[in-house]
Amino acid sequence: MTENRYDYIIVGAGSAGCVLANRLTEDGDKRVLLLETGGSDKSIFIQMPTALSIPMNTKKYAWQFETELEPYLDNRRMHCPRGKVLGGSSSINGMVYVRGHARDFDEWESEGASGWDYQNVLPYFKKAEQWAFGGDDYRGDSGPLGVNNGNNMRNPLYKAFIRAGVDAGYLETDDYNGARQEGFGAMHMTVKNGRRWSTANAYLRPAMDRPNLTVVTHALVHKVVLEGKTATGVRYEQGGRLHEATAAEEVILSAGSIGSPHLLQLSGIGKREVLEQAGIEVQHELPGVGENLQDHLEFYFQFRCKQPVSLNGKLDWWNKLKIGLRWILRKDGLGATNHFESCGFIRSKAGVEWPDLQYHFLPAAMRYDGKEAFNGDGFQLHIGHNKPRSRGFVHVQSADPRQAPRIRFNYLEHEADREGFRDCVRLTREIISQPAMDDYRGAEIQPGANVQTDDEIDAFVRQAVESAYHPSCSCKMGTDERAVVDPETRVRGIQNLRVVDSSIFPTIPNGNLNAPTIMVAERAADLIRGREPLQSAEVPVVMDDQWQARQRPGQAKRALA
Template identity: 40%
Template sequence: MQTSDFIVVGAGSAGSVVAERLSANGRFSVLVLEAGGSDRRFYVQMPLGYGKTFFDPAVNWNYRTEPDPGLNGNADHWPRGKLLGGSSSINAMVWIRGAAEDYDAWAAAGNPGWAYADLLPLFRQFEDNEAGADQWRGRGGPLHITDNRARIHPLTQRFLKAGIEAGLTLNQDFNGAAQEGVGIYQITTRNGRRMSASRAFLRPAMKRANVRLETHALATKILFDGRRAAGVEYLRNGRAVTALAGREVIVSAGTVATPQLLQLSGIGPAGLLQRFGIPVVHASAHVGENLQDHLGINYTYKASLPTLNQILRPWWGKLLVGTQYLLLRRGPLSMSMNQGGGFFRTDPGQPRPNMQLYFQAFSTVIPRLGERPILSPDPWPGFSIGLSNCRPTSRGSITIRSPDPRDHPRIVANAYSTERDVSEMLAAVKFVRRLASMPALAGIIEAEMLPGPACLTDDELVADFRARSGTVYHPVSTCRMGPDPSRSVVDPRLKVHGLSSLRIVDASIFPDSITGNTNAAAIVTGWKGAQMILEDWQ
């Protein structure tokens, strides 16, 4: 039976960082358990290849929510990474830290050490930003961030100009002094390859003798000695394996799998556990509750100018961009589909931006089965303006549906379940149309393809976004952090309330969601969490 100082469950965005940090000084042995396999796959490493991973069970958990009344009864597809790097290996790579006010609110809720002033130095420590170091950006760290301003499609400049015409400012750095405005997204790539948490943190750690990685290792239960987490049971190659932890078990399985593992281990709502015959180790009503997610929708237009459709759809175009990528690591395949975007307020009364924009210089109205059709766009020139809400008030839950760890949990998203979320999205889609009506874009638009000009009234717009919206892949907060055990799962040092030697370090601990893409926040959570663990074991 193997014993390590620390067991890290999950080699995703946070877990990869935790493994690297805990092993860096050489004092501690670290076992990393990952349910998926290697990230050394062509379509994982090629940035625009993530369309191929969107439904691929080899690298993707392919979760589905319960049919959602807020989404017109649709069961939403939730891709989550099932490989080294986790969702950082299959995401759209946009690097957004979130607003300073997000983290300040975490600290104000009773979580000292989590204010933006506490986290900014940590971001700067691990970042290697191509745009250069300043008071906001870091340079020289393990995680490379590409500054795309010189590489964008010309249509993206029209989007920026339209945003300024609509009253937004030009923002040179969404991770700088303020978020509001339109600008170019920075992305996590390096030399034309995806810069996942695995590439930046885990693979360097794997070169150390004190790190051991087990892939295809599905954690099935946290083992306890009384109320102390003593180890982990996992399945590998069809057999059960037990690993013991001399110091701590750290769960970094993500917003979906972390509450699932806790519930399977007897930590969660007592009634739920008893229903499935799972002995209650620690009753905690909030395990799996408080689920938050950002919802998005695209408005798509037919253009009079060429877009990426004309180069990514024909065989000769695929050959051209493929050759360009293979030889030079440049071109459309080396980038994200979201080249530009921004943040805006749905009304002036909002204290700060509550909506996010995404500009895509191609369109995918005509679907293709089996993959997200990034590489098979429409046969006519088109582009899309997407948006998502940043701070939704709707809350959902994640609960086990059986005691079998191989069964996906029950995900109840409760999308658009509050009037505030509906009214904010209604105002937001109206703003997208206003943006498209600005001279910089209106002059090249031949037609609105989705939802189309027949969709006019408020009721029609609401019906449309209920039918067409879906997750933008930012679920958080199912094991949220807080000082009060009756309202949270972990304390401000990420220790599970009521138990010892057990921490959660991933996006499930967010007290509330952040303004923007969540991967940067998950990575800084890993860095901060590891820092606190090392402090406690000095």
């Protein structure tokens, strides 16, 4: 067994780990070891945005986790891929850039994550970001993370969808990551110069030439090494040999919402009965580890398209070859976008204060993994209820780090979540029925016009929903007995050990998780280094002042028209 000494050890070169590796080495006075189980991200299928379905479904680049039988989804097993490559899930995800609603972070504060309210986290979103259209009070223009709108909605279906939302009585929002999330508008993606702008590209690659950063790939971490209640390093395997690395200051777990709780449990930190059942000696009882697991579900609302403008006509091998060659030569065209270029955020009913439903619009009718393309022109909306009340778990099964943990989300256990998906079906039909879609809207493919009653909708949803790939909250931040880390991201009761990734979210935000995960790592880097946090932002958040009485802001205006 070899041994190496560092100041900080970061486990996981993903969305958070790459940020930390950059920020903790930028002063040059701290030696940092970054460990990643996967390997290089230098693959055309990772770097070309339109190829997003390939790395997500490839064992080389992603942990292909599956849940246990989900009891409220007709006992289906759900796919739960997590990044296993430099860049982690930011190298295999859909590249959609959504911060979440301002109230999501105020909710974190109310859950005990003091200092993580919107006004305090906004400066870190801005610090991370290089927004293609310039900075303002809400957007950053000089950060590492390139963000744009892909092909700027050249396909006419994108803008037709936005107009349909306005026709239905909702607002058009100029920037859902700015002052007002609620409404319909252009969607943003982490793409720069036509390439996926993962945290590996944005943060890690610029830092890899620093002499104080060591990056070790194909390293499977077995456990955090503890001396009493203090973390002193990690034990990991590479090339069939065991290694032990020592951290003079801290060990930081950034292995994600499945990997981080699993590693804590492998190290003897967690709920006593879970550890004992797996044959692991309890080093520190912390009952919240692996609990509070949350995710977003979505389904595809599909329609035939009456005009030959959809991407379904580009799915044959010849068109794919042309798209790929153009991207290789010019880094533009249909290869340089994730194709989710317009979106919507709405509230499901009156009395809901901020949006809880999210739309990704796709000018094609196909599966997220690229399979089962519809024969003919079509379009679809990915729609989901984004503030679930159901909670699941991640539980270690064995002391063997190669054995995957038990994962169960208990999707749709809570009646409010089932009700939210009924709203998804009915509100979507109303939106797509608007005049703006008349030139394009054909027959409803899925769910199908015969799906109308609550029972019919519930049955369809149980069979059709898929994960939006946003597992989170399994090592929640706070101060209550279920909290795993404190508001400084330190594991409660253990010295020199932190968790920094989406597992520490107290609740899941209304949106995709890559942007808030990067923000968490940016802010945590300042906490780790003992720096004063960035000055809080005093900016207005625009919301419907009559949210208690109406479901959409444009209702009154629509009634007068």
